[in-house]
Amino acid sequence: MLYNIPMINNIRTIGIVGGGQLGKMMILEAKRLGFRIATLDPGAACPAHSISDVHIEAGFEDKEGYLKLAEISDVITYEFEHINVAMLEQLEQKGHTVLPSVTSLKIIQDKLWQKQALLKHGIPVPKFTEANTLQDLQDYYAAAKKPFFLKSRKGGYDGKGNYLVRGADDIEAGFNRLGGKELMIEELINFDKEVSVIATRAASGECVIYPIAENIHKSSILDTTTVPAAVSAKEKAQIMDIAAKVMECFGGVGTFCAELFVGKDGVMVNEVAPRVHNTGHYTIEACRVSQFENHIRAITGLGLGSTDMTVGAAIMKNIIGGTGQDGAAKFTGIEAAYKFPSASAHVYGKGEVKEGRKMGHVTVTGGSVKEVKTILSKINIECKAENKYKI
């Protein structure tokens, strides 16, 4: 049952498509401001379900679910980008507010369109080209004569949807693996570092940008984010300039993330996400106002908060289901981690651990990167299956 709650800026209820950890962390901020939350997610026990006022248990292609969400929400947002754009478009046409706008989502959701938009706005990106047939790939390789990335234009995440073509023999396998349609080719980039920048844009065009984060991936899944990133003053200026341009390019309202390569080939954008991002979790403990709070402020029309760091440095480390894990989730090491006063663990509340599944994260803050690295090296939080293992 829904009870009367106060209205802020003509908004009482925020609808969120997706009830994972990103949705959960958004809700924790929205609840401080007293908003009501409706979540659409197929998982009855998704991380957001227990703190949502209404949980619509529906798939991301379920039209009835979207309609129900729209009916009770004053503004609709989303925690991931692989959702049904056509349905959101219909909601927008009916007069519902979707933020970031469906236009920006539609462009970003398609990696080819995304790169084309970035290029058009003078933002450096790796060389890329559309590829629709096996012949396209073979022609490209015959001319380029060097390895390349084959990517699905839609739906990829955590390395899924990417295929490294090392030579002529890989082409057909890659083409088939990625479903043989809606593909693009991207050149391989020489980079030393992967960094990301989180930024939030208000409807007014006001934009706040967070400090640059340096990311390390393991098996294509984010392992750690370190802030500040070890980049030169020149690189820093370039990255911040690019981040501002990215926010202008899509004209989105809300929190976005730009992932960039930094190295010999210069600074270029790898990917943009129209949403709060794993590499921005550090902002909860390390910045005045987190990426989640600023997202909620932006989509509800409230002024944006300061992105200043309150600490010298921070590291965020993901807690991910290890090899072969499959069963009821059990964490170890949290009690030990809390012996360090600047460690903060986040447990998403997923009951089942699976190999590669993001189960939580830990953030350590301190005066310097060296200091936080030392503390983190003494922390070992793991999430394993309690009662069964894959063999």
Add this chain to the structure above:
Amino acid sequence: MLYNIPMINNIRTIGIVGGGQLGKMMILEAKRLGFRIATLDPGAACPAHSISDVHIEAGFEDKEGYLKLAEISDVITYEFEHINVAMLEQLEQKGHTVLPSVTSLKIIQDKLWQKQALLKHGIPVPKFTEANTLQDLQDYYAAAKKPFFLKSRKGGYDGKGNYLVRGADDIEAGFNRLGGKELMIEELINFDKEVSVIATRAASGECVIYPIAENIHKSSILDTTTVPAAVSAKEKAQIMDIAAKVMECFGGVGTFCAELFVGKDGVMVNEVAPRVHNTGHYTIEACRVSQFENHIRAITGLGLGSTDMTVGAAIMKNIIGGTGQDGAAKFTGIEAAYKFPSASAHVYGKGEVKEGRKMGHVTVTGGSVKEVKTILSKINIECKAENKYKI
């Protein structure tokens, strides 16, 4: 329905007696760590209900409610002290964990016993004495010949349960007003300032103490809390020493608050609350780890976090239902407040505003008290009744 969630330190579910704003803010921290929450509160639409996994709609004297809460909770805590100690005692005897312990709650809940305990531990308090009959009061006044405070030993808050006896003519009226039993007499104190100190104690005895907060009450209800308090170095040392002794005195596990008078008569403890406190709301934005997070850490056996301030100064101002307000709650001024990047509004989510009801608060942070005062003077958040007024 309850789903499997990971266990931390043998705890899955935290039971909270009371679902008001203090409970809500505890839950927002507990949820980061993935705990399941069960709340006992008579209000179906209480601030905590929408973020609790289980809401037991039961009165604070309802035995069945307490039993149900205990059955599903691994640890039980409370957000206010005027609850049924006998029932909690029974739960403790049955082997359930209640933190802070029922022993400390029992002593603190009775203002006479509380003061006796403080006195016994060498902690300065105003002179006080038990008073059970009208004759006791008349005898006291005949000897003292000066105004005094008459207080109910149990159940008072926000000035309720206190009666200022100005002269002989007031004695009978005060005695009757406060129900004519379980009373105590307290001398009037000359004080310049009311301050409070929040502290959290772990089961290990480890204790962390927050900076001293200076409080201004209006009509006996807290209006603002300013940190740091404008006290001398000598007073500061005394206050911090007293705060540490208070935490030892009750041996409680969790967050406590000591309210003190500072002035000509020295520093003395006015009152202790065995719980998170309105004067500690500033810790959410201004300190590394808030009073709410440290409370959750303490009662779940996790190490305590740093109480260091991340800003030079902070002011918290309560948003309270004004004179004659009674109806559906409507806030104004939140959008305007958010033009200041260091302002943070909290809306508790109570649907109905009433005169004197705490509806939310706003915290402003900055470099100095002067700076935050200037910002706060430009902020005017109000909560009024939307559709009806008392005449």
